[in-house]
Amino acid sequence: MSISGKTAIAGVGTTQFGKLPGSTAWGLQAEAVRLALEDAGLTKDDVDGLFTEPQFNEPLLLHGHVIGRMLGMKPNFLSTQSLGGATAIALIQHAAMAIEERLCEVAVCLFGETAKTGLPMLFGAPQMGRGQSDDIAFGVAGGAVMEARSAMRYMHEYNVTHEMLGSVAITFRDHASKNPAAQYQKPLTMEEYLGTPFVSEPFRRYDCAITSDGGVAVVVTSAERARDLRKPPAYITGIGQAHNLDGLRDPNHYTHFAGARSSERAFRMAGVRPEDVDAMQFYDCFTSTVLITLEDYGYCKKGEGGPFALEGNLGLGKALPSNTSGGSLSEADLAGWNQIAEGVRQVRNECDERQVPNAQTVVVAGHGGFQASHATLVISKDQP
């Protein structure tokens, strides 16, 4: 009783990415939904399921209600989730389950925010809850200092070098140079990477996800219905999530993420092995996150992700083409949503210069909440 292959992504919509002065989160969300429905060849009236992730800056209470009203929808199924960078895949999983159970037929999943030009993120108790924000007193604000401590331990245990981290940023920037929609397209050299000052050691500027305004929406429907729509279906053949909610309080979680469990579930559902994957779209919030996820997913043994990346294996035309759009390090950082859009476009053969030839199976990784949550999505050109 698996949902493998029973549903498909039938449409994706991506707004412009980057610095978009005057834009608002809900405006970008609305635009992404319109574009995704156009892509699928559907109209708003076809939609009866709405799945939303609230933006991080300028948070919106009852996000699903407000956005659903803004879109003029009367859904039969409404879900809002907040699992950090794992949310996008978790929402698509929820949508696929709801569709398979006939609780709704056409689902729109969405995210959008103005992290670049909007209000800065709030810190402290109002955002995080009383007693949940005490770490800030020690100067812990923002994502880099959270993931940096995982990276520092990982580098220490496995002799990972700065050049290994840098190779991830350089390879993904090379992919972004072939993507007209990417926020940063200028190629990056190792000299330039190593020459930038540290943000939060061991991370330099190019180890960290960029900051973006933008929106992404994804239309999910049954495999049957998807076959009659405008674009070829991207079948959801495997999907899974797993959580290490004690994060950095557990010494194992610095170097081993929940991705091992999440990918094991998704790969098993899809009936694929790591070597069957044609392209990988990591949630590259930081360069070290990619290396650790590579190992968790079984592409490399623990400690071998760094040398694997440094040898160039994540590049187009190499062993495991990864983050073919440039990812969060170069295309846009929208909590992992643009990685899903790219995965769908790869199996549809829409990626021009950065297309992975004959991409049949693409895997997307979502990683969120600083080592807490992980989700894995396997999408395939063919129904299993």
Next chain:
Amino acid sequence: MRDLESTGRTRVADATASAGPLVDLVIGMKPVVIPETSGFWDGTVVQELRIQKCNACGNTQLPGGPCCANCLSQDLTWVKSNGTGRVFSFSIVHQALHPSFMDRVPYVVADIQLDEGPIVLSNVTDVDPHDVRIGLRVAVWFDEQDTDAFGVPFRLPKFKPSEQ
């Protein structure tokens, strides 16, 4: 590194003095003491580092919570830690994302594995940040007394290298 009052904190203190607890909460650079963590913060005032312990199963945890994460018992108590341990991991912050810390960089945010087991997040002080290493032996010290947004006193527990 100890000289907090002359650094970023002053600016925040100026802002909060005029606008009150709400701004302090929003800026959020201080802990907010709640019933489940008060045993920890009360301990810092008398310069004791405390760990929450479950009376039912003996599990220890930090930070404090409303129940034991091992057995869900709510029969919890606070026990004194030796305040010694090792740096399990760390980061040297060079660019503070929050204005309150911009004058303090570079500073060390570290995960200290206490000899009793739990990992506690803190700062390592009294050492050149570039001399901090994973495995470094450290001991707790307590920063000057302050109060949270609601007037509850606390001292931030920080760590410095120790000989043992």
